[in-house]
Amino acid sequence: MRRLTRFELGLVGTLTMTVATFPLVVFGVLAADLIAEFDADRWQIGILVTAAAITGGLLSPAFGRITDHWGGVRASGAALGIGLFTFSGIALAPTYLLLVAAALFSGIPQGWGNPASNALIIENVDAGRRGVITGIKQSGVQVGTFLGGALLPLFAGLWGWRPAVLVFLVIPLVGLGSLWGRSSANPSPPPSNRAERPPVPVAVKWIAAYGAVTGLATSAAFTFLPLFVQEAQGWSVGAAGWLLAGIGLVGVASRIAWGPIAERRLGHGRVLWILSIESTIAALVLAWAASSPVSPWLLIFAALLFGIGAVAWNSVGMLAVMDLSPEGGVGRGTGVVLLGFLLGFGLGAPLMGLSVDALGTYSPGWLVVAVLFASGSIMARRVRAASTLAVP
Numbered sequence: 001m002r003r004l005t006r007f008e009l010g011l012v013g014t015l016t017m018t019v020a021t022f023p024l025v026v027f028g029v030l031a032a033d034l035i036a037e038f039d040a041d042r043w044q045i046g047i048l049v050t051a052a053a054i055t056g057g058l059l060s061p062a063f064g065r066i067t068d069h070w071g072g073v074r075a076s077g078a079a080l081g082i083g084l085f086t087f088s089g090i091a092l093a094p095t096y097l098l099l100v101a102a103a104l105f106s107g108i109p110q111g112w113g114n115p116a117s118n119a120l121i122i123e124n125v126d127a128g129r130r131g132v133i134t135g136i137k138q139s140g141v142q143v144g145t146f147l148g149g150a151l152l153p154l155f156a157g158l159w160g161w162r163p164a165v166l167v168f169l170v171i172p173l174v175g176l177g178s179l180w181g182r183s184s185a186n187p188s189p190p191p192s193n194r195a196e197r198p199p200v201p202v203a204v205k206w207i208a209a210y211g212a213v214t215g216l217a218t219s220a221a222f223t224f225l226p227l228f229v230q231e232a233q234g235w236s237v238g239a240a241g242w243l244l245a246g247i248g249l250v251g252v253a254s255r256i257a258w259g260p261i262a263e264r265r266l267g268h269g270r271v272l273w274i275l276s277i278e279s280t281i282a283a284l285v286l287a288w289a290a291s292s293p294v295s296p297w298l299l300i301f302a303a304l305l306f307g308i309g310a311v312a313w314n315s316v317g318m319l320a321v322m323d324l325s326p327e328g329g330v331g332r333g334t335g336v337v338l339l340g341f342l343l344g345f346g347l348g349a350p351l352m353g354l355s356v357d358a359l360g361t362y363s364p365g366w367l368v369v370a371v372l373f374a375s376g377s378i379m380a381r382r383v384r385a386a387s388t389l390a391v392p
Contacts (some may be wrong), residue, residue, distance in 0.1 A: 004073070006133070009124050013117040013137025015175035016076045018144040019083035020113025023052055023106040025148035026165055028223045029241050032230070033161040038096040042227070042357050046350030048103040049223050053105025053215070057342030064335025068190040072119030077179050079116050083109040084172040091165035111342065114314075116335040118130055122330050128263070130322055135259035138315035142255060142307075144171070145248030149226075153241040201324050203268075203339060203386040204333045207317050210272060210379040211341030214279075217372035218310050219348030220365060221283065222247075227300060228362050229391055230291055243303050251308030255315035268320035269384025273315070276377035278309030283370035290362040294346055310373065314341075320383070 004012065027034065027048045034045060067075040086109065089102030115138045147168070155164030207281055226240035235243070254346035262271040282305035289299060312372075317337060355365040 001277065004124055006124070008178055008182070009120055010133060010136045012076055012175055013120055013133070014143060014254035015119065015171055015178070016079055016109075016113050016117045017137055017140030017301050018138075019087075019172045019175065019294050020056075020110045021081075021122060021141045022144040022148060022168060022171065023086060023103065023110075025145050025244075026090060026152065026224070027103070028226055029148050029152045029158060029244060030161050030164075031223070032237060033139075033156060034099070037161070038059045038099065040096055040234065042224075043177055043350050043353035044096065046223060046348075046353035048100060048220055050346040051100050051103035052107040052110055053342040053346030056109075056111030057107075057339050057346060058111075059108065060073035060111035060115065060333065060338035060342060061185050061335035064115040064331035064333070064338075065371050065382045066331070067112070067115040067119045067334075068331035071273035072116055072121075072123050073179055073182050075112060075116035076120060077176060077228075079109040079112040080172045080175040080179070082112075084169060084176070086171050087165060087172065093103045093260055107342075111335075111338055114318060114338055118318055118330055118334050120324060127323065131261075131263035131319060132256060134322070135315045138318060139252040139255040142248040142251030142311060145222075145251065146245045147248075149243070149245030149248055157238075167380065178202045192288045192380035193283070199326070200329070200336050201326075201331055201386070202276065203324050203383055204321055205335060205380055206386050207383040208337045208340030208378050209270075210313070210383060211337050212344035213372045213378055213379065214276070214310065214313050215341040215344030215346075216348040216351075217279070217283070217344075217369045217376075219345040220352035220369050221286075221306065221310065221348075223349040224352050224356070224362070224365075225286075225303070228286070229286050229288070232362060233293060233296070234297065235296075247303050247307040247311060250304050251311035254308045254312040258312045259315050259319050262316045262319060263323070267384060268316055268323070268381050269382075272313060272380035272383055273377050275309040275313050276373050276380055278305050279373040280305045280370050280377070282309065283373055287366035287370060289364055290366055313376075317341075354367050 027045060031045045062282035086106040093099035093102050121133055125133055152164050155167055226244050229235040229240045258271055262268050282302040321333045321337055322330055352365045356362055
């Protein structure tokens, strides 16, 4: 048994994060197909996101504790293996209720991916050198967004939406193959009682709060952005998919870039504040576009701001958890942050769908998204202030 090389670490971390969140890309990019297939309303598409996010959020603290005990390799292998089955379940679901069940099950790798991949980094990379590799593995979310946005509409047009999803089984399969024969570096033994568990730092709790409001806004934005540009601006399904793919592509670069900037230059809190402001501007642009036709370039500008801003927060947040959590507590800290983020993420999409169904316009929803992102800038300042109180 041998440990991961740096290349293998980046590959497995990226694929683990891709598997963790790819079902959400499916629900967004293929929303029109799912509505037609299951005779569903918009809010029911949002419920799919809720099912995955709530499951992942509620279970993520437990997954964090398991990861602290198991180590990153075993935990990542479990997340990838379960992801293999969730992809199949989504593609083969014959009814809407079974699609919801598959979405619920997809919450397991979604709640486990970050603790597992964070543990991989802790086990293999020294503090102060984790910014780039954290950004690389977090970019797995955007790799999935790019590939899904670019290829799902193409494959669905050729073969139908179900085979299009099945093609992406290759992602968890490659991840599992990369882990074959590897082992974790001395995973931590579980504490003998609750009193011995290291406390979650105050700064990490503020990151969880930041994640909750950001998750609420991001869920609404990314689930309905493709449908919004189709319905409000007359874009084709393929063009809407490419818009989402563009966010994913920019998001890959931004997640890799913001990690070292936060680690070596500006600090976690300052960078989180910048990301909130950028995302607020993007949401305000979409609110304007909801009330009147606008240039496609303006929508592309808003999408790029999302890619630079909202998309990158998780990279900075996970890096902060690793830097601020005590030894043996990164899994628990990650679980707490994911609990906040995924609970918020689970509510955003159905609330946005209900708003559009009830009011017949996207404008109020985009304005609320802007307010939520703006509130994140306040919490980012709290993260910065509380960082000095974190347990070393």
